Amino acid sequence: MLAFLLFVLVVGGLIALAVGRRPGRSVAAADTADLEAEARRWYDRLGGQVLALTGTDEPSRQALADAAERYTAAGSQLGSATTPGQWRLVTDTALEGLHFVRAARTAMGMDPGPDLPSSTDRARAGELTGERTVDVGGRAVTGSPDPSARNAHYYPGGSVAGRPVAAGWYSEPWWKPMLLGGAGAVGGVLLADALFSGFGGGFGGGFGGVPDGGWGDPGLGGGFDGAFDGFGGGLDGDLW
Numbered sequence: 001m002l003a004f005l006l007f008v009l010v011v012g013g014l015i016a017l018a019v020g021r022r023p024g025r026s027v028a029a030a031d032t033a034d035l036e037a038e039a040r041r042w043y044d045r046l047g048g049q050v051l052a053l054t055g056t057d058e059p060s061r062q063a064l065a066d067a068a069e070r071y072t073a074a075g076s077q078l079g080s081a082t083t084p085g086q087w088r089l090v091t092d093t094a095l096e097g098l099h100f101v102r103a104a105r106t107a108m109g110m111d112p113g114p115d116l117p118s119s120t121d122r123a124r125a126g127e128l129t130g131e132r133t134v135d136v137g138g139r140a141v142t143g144s145p146d147p148s149a150r151n152a153h154y155y156p157g158g159s160v161a162g163r164p165v166a167a168g169w170y171s172e173p174w175w176k177p178m179l180l181g182g183a184g185a186v187g188g189v190l191l192a193d194a195l196f197s198g199f200g201g202g203f204g205g206g207f208g209g210v211p212d213g214g215w216g217d218p219g220l221g222g223g224f225d226g227a228f229d230g231f232g233g234g235l236d237g238d239l240w
Contacts, residue, residue, distance in 0.1 A: 043078055043090060049098065050071050059153075063100045066154070073093050077089055096158075121159040127168060128144060128145040128169075131146075132144075141172060144168060148169070155168065
């Protein structure tokens with residue numbers, strides 16, 4: 001009887017060991033661990049920049065305030081992240097904050113630091129290539145590739161309410177109501193539509209054949225390969 005029990009325990013232990021060593025399970029765990037490490041790395045780098053820098057003018061102060069907001073948001077996401085998708089979200093939020101940091105450093109005449117990974121939406125949206133002004137119901141909205149007292153609100157490029165918004169400096173953060181949702185989003189969407197119409201439909205959004213109106217580079221260079229293309233590993237270069 002004792003010999004039989006020992007046999008059962010040994011067999012059970014071998015089965016448990018085999019299950020624990022299944023390749024799929026170990027690979028998935030390793031991938032999740034890598035995504036967590038990457039998310040924490042970008043989050044820590046953003047925090048270091050936010051704490052180290054102080055804006056010297058309105059554009060840099062505003063950009064750093066936006067970077068600090070992304071740092072807070074990434075920290076909140078970090079506190080509850082457990083899945084690969086959630087870790088990728090932390091990475092994306094932290095990287096967006098670092099784009100604001102680069103903008104602030106540029107506004108202050110500092111080295112912006114090395115290039116950052118770009119999401120598909122940012123690649124599609126492109127960047128502003130010249131200053132433009134649109135009158136929307138008597139309200140002048142301007143955008144420029146360079147910061148100024150007039151254009152002090154930076155956007156790192158991306159998709160807002162399904163519309164590509166080019167990276168650049170704007171006279172007002174007209175995209176924020178759409179990001180926040182609610183009643184204010186309606187006004188933001190209407191303004192976005194007016195801006196699209198006023199500039200021939202182009203924010204550099206990569207819609208083949210649509211003129212960019214000076215708002216950006218079409219940016220179609222492989223930008224449809226995945227929202228986190230380049231985030232999944234190999235981002236080992238030092239940032240500042």
